[in-house]
Amino acid sequence: MxxxxxxxxxxxxxxxxxxxxxxxxxxxxxxxxxxxxxxxxxxxxxxxxxxxxxxxxxxxxxxxTQEYKDAIENISKEVITSMAINKILADVTVTDEEVKKYYEDNKESFGEPATVSAKHILVKTEEEAKKAKEEIANGTLSFGDAAMKYSTCPSKEQGGSLGEFSRGMMVPEFEDAAFTAEIGVVSDPVKTQFGYHLIVVDAKNEASVKSFDEVKDGVVNQLLQQNQHTKYDQILKELEGKYGVERK
Known part of the structure; x- marks a missing residue:
């Protein structure tokens, strides 16, 4: 070429x-x-x-100049050090057996928590919440329209949507109601430190564990780094014994 x-x-x-x-x-x-x-x-x-x-x-x-010679010496040391490290780590590998064993031994770390997708309407009083629920129930307003009319939460601009969330992301009273609610059914007013909520759940996703194929590449990279660190530390100890080190 x-x-x-x-x-x-x-x-x-x-x-x-x-x-x-x-x-x-x-x-x-x-x-x-x-x-x-x-x-x-x-x-x-x-x-x-x-x-x-x-x-x-x-x-x-x-x-x-001496400045130039010192700079060249430092650059040379950096280059040869980098080459030596690359040579030491070049033969470090991870076997399929190691990857599979790590996955099986640590499955809990690859878990996906249960989640729900929900909308809510937040108001100051229980009476307001009951009034909004009644208008939704009799068809006067959709849930989204009721959110726009009554809710004090900024989510009203999205029809009350809070998106998908897992436990620990909302206050306990709210998430307990959301995770136990039937899909598509507007809850009774739920009291929290913020006021009263009407909640409707759009979807639920059960807790799950990612498959081996989904996490394999990440596990390979993690184990490879661990093996490289182990090999590097081992070689450093050997070289320290061979060449000597005096720490002051």
Whole structure:
């Protein structure tokens, strides 16, 4: 594949490979935005400036200074350390048996709680709640219209909808009524610290456990990280014994 020359700066060629190398240093989600001709031109200008500054730095012999030599030594140490860590961790794996066992031993952590989807109307007095319920029951108003007319909760703008929620997300009196209510039946007034509620449940979802296939990738990643940490700590202890460490 031809490595097209995009520019020549200070006698050095800047190629498509150089440009692509720069692009790959950006996070994956940003790379797409760098594919336009305008963005590529900006990156090429950056590469040109690097070459010009590098040439200038050598001309004034910055590469012969102690500061430069110290910086190169530090960079070299960082690179070789990173390569050593990658080499140590490269052979760390997770078996299917390990993943399956972890799932079976920790099923409770993959549980989905029971939830309900409900709407409510919040008013200050029990009399107001009973009046609203009566108008819904005789067909004068739909539940949503009654919410708009009577409710003091901002949810009235969505017909009283609170969406889906599990236990622990609402005050106890409210959630007890919601989780025991029949679907589609408007509750009697429920008193809480906020006032009186009429509640109607649209749907219920029983508690469940995510399947192995749903969580497998996440478990693999978690176990891989655990195994890598274990291997890294093990190697560090071995190297400490081999090379010696004196902590002061």
């Amino acid at each position: 031809e490595n097209k020359v995009l520019a020549i700066a200070a006698g050095n060629e800047i190629t498509e490979k150089d440009l692509n190398t720069i692009i790959t240093r950006y996070p994956q989600e940003q790379r797409g935005a760098l594919q336009s001709e305008d963005k590529k031109s900006q990156l090429i200008e950056q590469l040109i400036s690097f070459e010009l500054m590098s040439k200038f730095g050598k001309e004034i012999e910055l590469d012969k």
